Amino acid sequence: MPERAALVTGASSGIGFAIARVLGEEGHGLTLAARRPEKLAEAADTLRSDGFDVEHVAANLADEEEIRRVVAAHRERWGRLDVLVNNAGVGIAQLVADIEAKRVDLQLGVNVRSVILFYRECADLLRAAGAEHRNALVVNTSSLSGKSGQAWLNVYSATKAAVIGWTQAMNSELNSDGIKSVALCPGFVDTAMTEFIREHVAQEDMIKTADIAEAVRFLLRTSPQCVVPEIVFQRASESAL
Ligand SMILES: NC(=O)c1ccc[n+]([C@@H]2O[C@H](COP(=O)([O-])OP(=O)(O)OC[C@H]3O[C@@H](n4cnc5c(N)ncnc54)[C@H](OP(=O)(O)O)[C@@H]3O)[C@@H](O)[C@H]2O)c1
Numbered sequence: 001m002p003e004r005a006a007l008v009t010g011a012s013s014g015i016g017f018a019i020a021r022v023l024g025e026e027g028h029g030l031t032l033a034a035r036r037p038e039k040l041a042e043a044a045d046t047l048r049s050d051g052f053d054v055e056h057v058a059a060n061l062a063d064e065e066e067i068r069r070v071v072a073a074h075r076e077r078w079g080r081l082d083v084l085v086n087n088a089g090v091g092i093a094q095l096v097a098d099i100e101a102k103r104v105d106l107q108l109g110v111n112v113r114s115v116i117l118f119y120r121e122c123a124d125l126l127r128a129a130g131a132e133h134r135n136a137l138v139v140n141t142s143s144l145s146g147k148s149g150q151a152w153l154n155v156y157s158a159t160k161a162a163v164i165g166w167t168q169a170m171n172s173e174l175n176s177d178g179i180k181s182v183a184l185c186p187g188f189v190d191t192a193m194t195e196f197i198r199e200h201v202a203q204e205d206m207i208k209t210a211d212i213a214e215a216v217r218f219l220l221r222t223s224p225q226c227v228v229p230e231i232v233f234q235r236a237s238e239s240a241l
Pocket of ligand 1: 189
């Protein structure tokens with residue numbers, strides 16, 4: 001049984017999958033959650049075949065009961081939670097005049113509401129880890145568009161700005177319990193989510209998922225006294241912006 005445990009949402013591909021791998025390498029038992037069962041099972045099997053201890057739970061994280069089910073499965077399997085990664089997200093591009101309420105609700109539900117509810121459901125486990133080693137960690141995947149709102153990605157930008165505000169609030173509420181929160185704010189990362197932009201932004205010019213995952217490895221190493229509230233990743237070609 002690993003000495004530490006992590007729960008990663010949106011772990012079936014892209015950034016979440018890369019972070020899960022690093023957390024496995026760093027000795028954590030893993031619970032992976034994502035929406036599509038077959039894709040998630042495949043990701044979990046890949047990590048198992050690489051020698052990691054993995055639980056996986058397919059769930060629609062826009063649904064409160066599904067979030068409870070994921071946390072219950074994690075609790076049952078590992079009995080502790082040292083690292084929570086709120087990474088599942090969805091982005092829908094629409095001009096303001098065309099915005100549909102159901103698409104607003106979906107982005108708010110997955111990108112913001114689920115983050116809030118995961119904190120609530122995991123608070124006791126995180127507090128127990130914080131009391132034990134003062135270094136419980138919550139990683140929230142925001143976006144560069146949460147720092148500077150983008151045309152078309154208007155609602156998505158607003159949800160990601162909300163994640164930054166929530167992360168700040170959680171640090172002021174939970175740091176004294178040994179729980180540190182960080183918002184990751186990347187520009188374009190080479191994942192399925194950025195397929196739509198590949199004709200304008202070359203894949204090789206995008207940030208790599210492994211670079212984001214390495215930042216999480218760094219966060220595991222910081223001392224209990226050190227809080228890193230936000231990490232911004234820009235593409236080299238944008239670094240003068
Ligand atoms: N790629 C970028 O340029 C970029 C930049 C900044 C921030 N981000 C953020 O990074 C995070 C990960 O995205 P990614 O780029 O790695 O894309 P990705 O490979 O498409 O991963 C998205 C993950 O979220 C899961 N997910 C989506 N909706 C869900 C729902 N309702 N319930 C449960 N899981 C759900 C997906 O599962 P299914 O595939 O089964 O739906 C998948 O595992 C997102 O929060 C995204 O907003 C991405």
